[in-house]
Amino acid sequence: MCLQECLAREKHPSNPNHHSRQCTDTVYMWKTRDVNSSLNGYTATRADTFQVVLTFRREKIHRGAFGCSRNIFWNKIISKLHLQLAKDFEKYGKIFKERLGPSTYMVYVSDPEDIATVFRKEGRYPVRGASLPLLDVYYKRTGKPLSLGMGDGKQWHDRRTTTQKKMLRPQAVQLYLSMQSQVTDDFMAYLQKMAEEKTELDIQAELVQYVMESIGTVCFNMRLNVLGAQLQHDAKERMFIQKNEELFALLGDYLFSLPFFKWFPTPLYARFEELYSFVLQFSADLVEKSLAKDAELRATEDSPQHFITDLVKDGESIETASDSAAALFIAGVESTSNSLAFLLYNLARNPDKQDKLRAEVTRVLPRDCHMTPEHLNRLPYMKACVKESMRLSFPVVLGATRILAEDAVLGGFLVPKGTCVINCNNASCLQSEYFPNPHAYSPERWMKEDNVQPHPYLLLPFGHGPRMCIGKRFAEQQMYIAISKLVQNFTIQHTGSEDIGITYTIFGKPDEPLGLTVTPRGD
Numbered sequence: 001m002c003l004q005e006c007l008a009r010e011k012h013p014s015n016p017n018h019h020s021r022q023c024t025d026t027v028y029m030w031k032t033r034d035v036n037s038s039l040n041g042y043t044a045t046r047a048d049t050f051q052v053v054l055t056f057r058r059e060k061i062h063r064g065a066f067g068c069s070r071n072i073f074w075n076k077i078i079s080k081l082h083l084q085l086a087k088d089f090e091k092y093g094k095i096f097k098e099r100l101g102p103s104t105y106m107v108y109v110s111d112p113e114d115i116a117t118v119f120r121k122e123g124r125y126p127v128r129g130a131s132l133p134l135l136d137v138y139y140k141r142t143g144k145p146l147s148l149g150m151g152d153g154k155q156w157h158d159r160r161t162t163t164q165k166k167m168l169r170p171q172a173v174q175l176y177l178s179m180q181s182q183v184t185d186d187f188m189a190y191l192q193k194m195a196e197e198k199t200e201l202d203i204q205a206e207l208v209q210y211v212m213e214s215i216g217t218v219c220f221n222m223r224l225n226v227l228g229a230q231l232q233h234d235a236k237e238r239m240f241i242q243k244n245e246e247l248f249a250l251l252g253d254y255l256f257s258l259p260f261f262k263w264f265p266t267p268l269y270a271r272f273e274e275l276y277s278f279v280l281q282f283s284a285d286l287v288e289k290s291l292a293k294d295a296e297l298r299a300t301e302d303s304p305q306h307f308i309t310d311l312v313k314d315g316e317s318i319e320t321a322s323d324s325a326a327a328l329f330i331a332g333v334e335s336t337s338n339s340l341a342f343l344l345y346n347l348a349r350n351p352d353k354q355d356k357l358r359a360e361v362t363r364v365l366p367r368d369c370h371m372t373p374e375h376l377n378r379l380p381y382m383k384a385c386v387k388e389s390m391r392l393s394f395p396v397v398l399g400a401t402r403i404l405a406e407d408a409v410l411g412g413f414l415v416p417k418g419t420c421v422i423n424c425n426n427a428s429c430l431q432s433e434y435f436p437n438p439h440a441y442s443p444e445r446w447m448k449e450d451n452v453q454p455h456p457y458l459l460l461p462f463g464h465g466p467r468m469c470i471g472k473r474f475a476e477q478q479m480y481i482a483i484s485k486l487v488q489n490f491t492i493q494h495t496g497s498e499d500i501g502i503t504y505t506i507f508g509k510p511d512e513p514l515g516l517t518v519t520p521r522g523d
């Protein structure tokens with residue numbers, strides 16, 4: 001029985017059909033310890049039920065017109081949703097439910113044991129539940145085949161299977177290490193040159209171009225030549241960066257909004273379609289160039305490594321493989337560049353940690369040497385620095401969401417299958433119960449020598465399980481190389497305002513310019 005039906009009965013206990021079986025169903029929403037006592041006669045009071053936790057603000061909004069007026073304000077709420085969630089957890093405890101529509105609820109959890117349970121109950125083909133409605137409508141309207149990471153069930157699974165072999169297996173990702181290292185070395189040389197010329201740089205903007213170059217090199221096996229380029233206003237590359245950023249902002253804004261655009265093409269939808277068509281076309285042009293270059297290379301080389309043609313060799317059609325490369329490029333740039341920016345910021349604000357990291361890198365990685373898998377294996381503090389930055393500046397607005405494939409006991413409540421549960425790692429990551437002094441940047445928390453290791457389900461910036469982020473290893477590898485080389489060659493300093501917050505679209509980004517400088521090291 002679905003949650004909506006349970007709730008309908010809960011609302012109408014006088015319903016003549018409301019006999020013991022229905023009671024059993026109804027108590028789904030009751031604390032499990034109350035189940036037996038409430039079975040015979042539905043005795044528990046409402047106060048005993050699954051915490052009723054709508055704040056006045058929420059109550060008012062949720063119970064507004066059609067019971068879902070909160071959706072109208074979603075785009076106002078999302079940017080600081082993490083702060084609201086933190087308050088909610090403080091007020092209601094580690095689990096609460098929230099009305100999404102007239103009879104639809106979402107459940108929010110922050111206890112790592114509950115988060116682990118949700119992943120155990122996600123089923124073979126996990127469904128996120130919080131889809132991206134603008135994208136859904138786009139694909140429905142255009143009739144195009146769904147892109148990588150979209151759709152559900154076997155269709156999603158089949159689409160993802162081949163691609164993830166090239167992306168999630170550590171050995172597969174290591175093949176791209178030398179490409180990413182080369183781009184990183186070029187970035188270092190560029191920063192050095194700019195410093196010598198005393199040119200002031202907007203480090204955040206440079207990071208976006210660097211990540212774009214690096215992910216582009218992996219996806220298309222060719223240089224995009226955006227690294228350090230002075231991009232004119234009307235340069236396509238610059239437009240890609242701007243439009244891609246706006247695209248993700250719109251996707252976030254309309255995650256749970258009232259989807260008027262489903263019924264008629266609103267101006268918002270028109271804007272979305274314009275942005276998405278642009279970034280798709282930009283990526284498709286790169287695919288075309290990449291394939292032409294690959295054909296040339298194949299005439300002279302035995303089997304050059306090439307992301308798209310390698311996927312084709314593994315059984316994907318050329319259209320699907322090309323779409324995968326484009327989708328990864330689009331998803332990868334915005335997400336990784338923001339996480340990297342926060343990592344630099346956190347290290348700049350904590351010079352002692354930066355020095356400690358530098359000492360480790362200096363011990364392991366000779367100055368003019370490309371990063372290898374062996375180097376990466378010997379840099380535990382560097383990995384801890386990355387983790388800790390993602391804890392402090394959680395990179396996505398909602399942790400992984402899942403529709404329960406089975407009933408699950410969460411926080412002592414029996415929550416029925418079919419319920420959308422939001423794993424709020426962004427809240428659990430900042431709770432003092434799990435992380436003493438939670439607002440301090442302390443990579444040592446993640447070091448093995450520290451006796452108490454955090455619960456493994458507390459920090460899941462890339463989600464978890466079969467539906468986890470397909471680009472996780474790429475993104476991590478990207479950040480590992482970048483930060484190692486940066487601290488080895490530069491001192492990163494923070495000159496901006498004291499406490500920079502995070503603002504969310506789909507991804508988190510600094511809510512004001514970070515104010516970072518990098519100064520070459522003489523040693």
Ligand code: HEM
Pocket residue numbers: 128148149150160327328329331332333335336339395396399400401461462463464465467468469470471472474475
């Ligand atoms: C710091 C960088 C990144 C973060 C924090 C991040 C985070 C996430 C999260 C939380 C999910 C949902 C996972 C789940 O539901 O369990 C996801 C999905 C996804 N990510 Fe990432 N991501 C990052 C980088 C990348 C990169 C570099 C790529 C591509 C190269 C990428 C491609 C995707 C795709 C295609 C999906 C959908 C997967 C599916 O549903 O099958 N991401 N990402």
